Amino acid sequence: MNAPLIIVGAGHAGGRAALTLREEGYSGRLILIGDEAHLPYERPPLSKGLLQGSSDLAQCSLCDSQQLAVLGVEHIAANPVSRLEPQHHRLQLADGQWLSYAGLLLATGGRARRLPQEQANVFYLRTHDDALVLRNELKPGARLVVVGGGFIGLEVAATARGLGCEVTLLEAGPRLAGRVLPPVISDALLALHREQGVDVRLNVALECIHADAVQLVDGQRLPCDLVVVGIGMQPNIELAAAAGLEVGQGIRVDAQLRTSAADIYAAGDVCEFRLAGLYQRQETWRNAEAQGRLAALNLLGRE
Incomplete structure (x- = not known):
């Protein structure tokens, strides 16, 4: 049985990548792993509609559980990845379970500083x-x-x-x-x-x-x-750093969002990319949306 594609981080970038993989015709096993209990959702409404009480989680979500089931996306919630071994193409979940992967996307986002x-x-x-x-x-x-x-x-x-x-x-x-x-x-x-x-x-x-x-x-x-x-965000680079991937203020990638490990990509708030020769991150809705899509295409070898 072929190893699956795995996305670590079930936020906006990770969720968009999972949906894009199916839209682009990937039919193999696909696993989306999140540390929150919720389905992928957009964060901008948190400080506006959701905080006001005028919207709820369903209105911020990229998809619902039925859609994920129909698409065959396995969503592992509230069980984060604790260890990554790029040399063996595998990772371990907090509950001790090991999973092998054919390709991996790190969309681990960040936490409030x-x-x-x-x-x-x-x-x-x-x-x-x-x-x-x-x-x-x-x-x-x-x-x-x-x-x-x-x-x-x-x-x-x-x-x-x-x-x-x-x-x-x-x-x-x-x-x-x-x-x-x-x-x-x-x-x-x-x-x-x-x-x-x-x-x-x-x-x-x-x-x-x-x-x-x-x-x-x-x-x-x-x-x-x-x-x-509200003094900024701390990118979640610890998993990548412990696995020996190149990091700076984020997980460093090339022009195709590929990390220093050939079959591992990064996207979203945690991703540090070069622009005009300088490394930077973008903590925006637009960046999560665009990089989630782009990473999915590159996981499929579109370059």
């Missing part, structure tokens, strides 16, 4: 389950401090204001989303959020978080009921 201090009133937003937990806290009148003025921080701030929360947003840099947007758009976002009642503070540094307040380095104390931290 966390503060060293962990406590009950501090929340992060990366997964569907994170969004449900946070949604229960965003009551009218709740005092929210958002740490981080990137996309996640700004979207949570906007959603929370729409739900009637009092929102203060803290950004360490001189402008909002400074890493990804030009100044003219940063300025427009700043004006828009302030018009909507968000207390945006730039060039501020966090000292510590208490149960009822956030302490800034300059001595200011901001009373709050909860804190949402």
